[in-house]
Each structure stands twice: as C-alpha cells, then as structure tokens.
Amino acid sequence: MASLAFNQYQTLDDILLAVFEELLKRPFNNNNHRGTSSEIIGLSFTLTNPRARLSRSEIKSKAFSTLGELLWYLAGSNELKFIEHYIEDYKDDSDDGKTLYGAYGPRLFNMRDQYNQFENITKLLTKNPLTRKAVIQLFDAMDLVGEHKEIPCTCTIQFLIRAKKLNMYVSMRSNDAYKGLPHDIFAFTMLQEIMARKLGIELGHYHHSVGSLHLYDEQVKQATQFVGEGYQELGLNMAPMPVGDPWPSIIDLLKYEAGIRTGKISEVDSSELDDYWENLAKLLLIYKLSYSKNTQDKIKDIMATMDPIYKVYITPRIKKVNKLNQKDGE
Known part of the structure; x- marks a missing residue:
C-alpha cells in the first residue's frame, strides 16, 4: 500500500492509528481458517523511537501480556503453560496441548538444538560492526513440512549498525494488526535494546516489513474504538535500559x-x-x-x-x- 509504505512514526500508537484507519476502510473479503479479514499487502514502516513501544490507549494498553511474551522468548521456552498464563489464546495453537511448535524462544537461542542465534549475532557485530550478515532466522524451510497449527509469522530479524547506532529490520510473512502487531513491536524493540546494550551502542530506528497485515472482522469494534479514542500526541517512552550487559x-x-x-x-x-x-x-x-x-x-x-x-x-x-x-x- 503505497500511502503507508516507508512512512516514519514516532510511537506505537502512531503506527496503530494509521494501520487501523486504513484497514477499516478496506473490504473484509479475505477468508481463511481464522475468519474474514481486510488486508494490506507489502507494508513497510519505521518506528523512529523504539522506546515508545507501549500504547497509551485504554483499549491497547497491554503491558502485561507483551512483557510475558517477551520473557517467554528470553527464557528460550516453548511451554504452553508458561505463555498461557499471559495469553490464553495460545492454547489454540498447540499441536500437543503442552508446547508451541512455532515458539520463537528456542529458535532465537537454540535453533536446531544447537545454535544460539542471538549470541552468534552479538559476536559477529562485535567483530565487524558494519557487517550486513547479522541476520536471525525464525521461519524455517522445515516449517512447511508436515502439518502444524501455527508456524512463525516472523521470517528474519536483521541488525545493522550505522552512525554508531543499532537499527533493527524485521521481515514478517503475516501479521495480525490488532493482536500481533503491538506485541511484536514491543518484543522486537526490547530485543533491539538488549542487543544495543550488549554492544555498548545507542538505539537507532526499528523497521517493520510485512507481506500480509490484516484485521479480522471480529476485531472491527475494538479497532474502531481505538481510532475513536483520539490521536495520541505524546508517546509513552520506557526508560532507557541500564548501561552494560543486561x-x-x-x-x-x-x-x-x-x-x-x-x-x-x-x-x-x-x-x-x-x-x-x-x-x-x-x-x-x-x-x-x-x-x-x-x-x-x-x-x-x-x-x-x-x-x-x-x-x-x-x-x-x-x-x-x-x-x-x-x-x-x-
């Protein structure tokens, strides 16, 4: 969608407002097993202030579930019991009622039972700060082999250091605008800041690119309510993460x-x-x-x-x- 592609936003609420307004205008004519949705194809945007990662709106002020999901990632866990404590809907994505096949934590920190991608990227960026190879892979070719209720929506996470600041580029195949997008931006910008502190440099921008960004018809009421709350002029910045290895x-x-x-x-x-x-x-x-x-x-x-x-x-x-x-x- 050309009118939103490559736009820059200062806060999460700026992004959500622009995205919801556009998706609410579009026809709800895409059908899949999760319901009917409107859709933006090939969207890219930039969050210039990654610490403005939390919504100030009444309807999307979800600090607890976003934090719980982040810690699930950082723990390297795929346990349903862990994440279900914060986000009950995950139970619908489990193949066995105990674990989540597409969980990001094991893929970040123990890919194929042996590769700590986050640590490898830290070492790579320390050795060569200007590298273009600092890419974490979450979606895997094997995810299309066999049947699973859910596979990763995120394809890759790339880190680029430019002008002594750490920028992050996330590429997603699919993104639920109402539920997934706020959680993804929170978790990924936190990972960005963790990496920045590990490297001893400042935060740059956060860049988000998605093949299909969609809003389900069952979310129309909530998205409309968000838009109706009014424009959030002042962002809510989390404090800077303490200097040093976090x-x-x-x-x-x-x-x-x-x-x-x-x-x-x-x-x-x-x-x-x-x-x-x-x-x-x-x-x-x-x-x-x-x-x-x-x-x-x-x-x-x-x-x-x-x-x-x-x-x-x-x-x-x-x-x-x-x-x-x-x-x-x-």
Missing part, C-alpha cells in the same frame, strides 16, 4: 517470573534488581495479584514505588480486583 539482570527477572507465576514468590526484593528491571518484576507480581480478591491495596502500594509511566497499565488491574470483590459480595 543478561545477568534478565536471568534474575526470569527467576522472578517463574516464581511469581507458580506462586512461589509473593514479593519483589528491591535490593536484587536495578530499578528498571525491578519495575518489570513488579508488573509481573501485580498481574498475578489482580486475579485474587482483596489485593487492591497491595497493588496500590506496589504501584506507589514504581515508575509513574506504568500507572496507566496498573489502574485497570485495580478495577479488575474491585469487580472480583463486588462479585463475591453479591
């Missing part, structure tokens, strides 16, 4: 994630994590608490110790607990 902190955060999800951890020790990673651990804890009654005061206390940018995501969780309390009192 992997020790990521490992600590993954321990918190597993402990919180399984109920073994109920508090976040501020002495164990940098403020940046502590905020993310507290988001995970708040998400867990929001499924229990009478936790609203604890959630508010935790929120008071966090970066204020996360308030927009936490407030709906407090409302969720209040509804649970009201239902219990009926």
